[in-house]
Amino acid sequence: MRHFLVLATLLTSAAWAADVAPPRNVVNFEAQATREVANDLALATLFVELSDNDPARLAEKINVALAGALKQLKQYPTVQSGGTSFSTFPLYTPKSNKQEGWRSRGELRVSSKDFAAISKLIGELQKPSVSSAAMQLAEVRYAVSDELRSKAEEGLIEEGIAQFKRRAAVIQKSMSASDWKMMSMNVNTSSFRPEMRSMMMKNAVMMDSGSAPAPIEGGESRLQVNVNGSIQLAD
Structure with missing residues (x-):
């Protein structure tokens, strides 16, 4: 009897729904x-890429370059760090396809609303120093x-x-x-x-020491x- 009541209720509901236009x-x-x-907002990515036969020595070179870049970044309070990244891959000779060393890449991402400051920082990071390799600029992009x-x-x-x-x-x-x-x-x-x-x-x-910072136009x-x-x- 209970099953019959449930079925009757469902059929009545379906009929009512069908009547609703x-x-x-x-x-x-x-x-x-x-x-x-x-x-x-300006966002820039800089990188350093080096090769070496010794992966440990190579990692140390990349770390020194990134540490130097972060130290310079601290001198610009209006520029924020977007973090760093590190990658390493083996190198092979073209003919014998034997591994001949390692290549590593370290990246630093920075951003700022102060276009003049980030432009000057980018120029300084691209200058080589006695203790570390210079950074290279991968891209500059802009956002709201x-x-x-x-x-x-x-x-x-x-x-x-x-x-x-x-x-x-x-x-x-x-x-x-x-x-x-x-x-x-x-x-x-x-x-x-x-x-x-x-x-x-x-x-x-x-840039050399006498160069002006590259102009940045956000668009x-x-x-x-x-x-x-x-x-x-x-x-």
């Missing part, structure tokens, strides 16, 4: 808001800092929702509806940063907010 006059659409925001991005996105969200409401009013008028109400809404943010001209610094010649990133959802038009 889907919402009428529902329109799905989206709106966008974009803004060009100046990149206020989290603080600036959050502030800009708040304004864009307001603009995107306002644009969504304007489009809803246009749709209502075009469909000769008396009113509209919100059914659902999704808000998504994204950004686009074009290739930066400063990437030519990757192959920059190492802009395009922040975008997409607002999509659905409204229901009143008859």
Whole structure:
């Protein structure tokens, strides 16, 4: 008897659901808001790459170079360290394919909102010293800092929702509806940063003591907010 009651309840619920008509006059659409925001954060990757027959001696050379770079970094309080990394791989002769030594690479990542300071630091790290090898510049890239991005996105969200409401009013008028109400809404943010001209610094010649720091131009990133959802038009 209990099984019969459960089955009857399920059948009744299914029949009731089938009788419920889907919402009428529902329109799905989206709106966008974009803004060009100046990149206020520079991120650079520098590296030192050396070879040696003795892996322990090679590791020591890389460690000395990285330690020297970190020591110089401490002289720039407005430049932050993004950490270091270390990798080693064997070297083989082309003909006999026998191992002939080792090659290691150490990397240092730095970032700063102070473009002048990070530019000067990059120049100094590329100078060879008596105790260690010079660093080389792998890349410089730019971004919008989290603080600036959050502030800009708040304004864009307001603009995107306002644009969504304007489009809803246009749709209502075009469909000769008396009113509209919100059914659902999704808000998504994204950004686009074009290739930066400063990437030519990757192959920059190492500076001597009389050289001026290489100029850094951050450019802009395009922040975008997409607002999509659905409204229901009143008859």
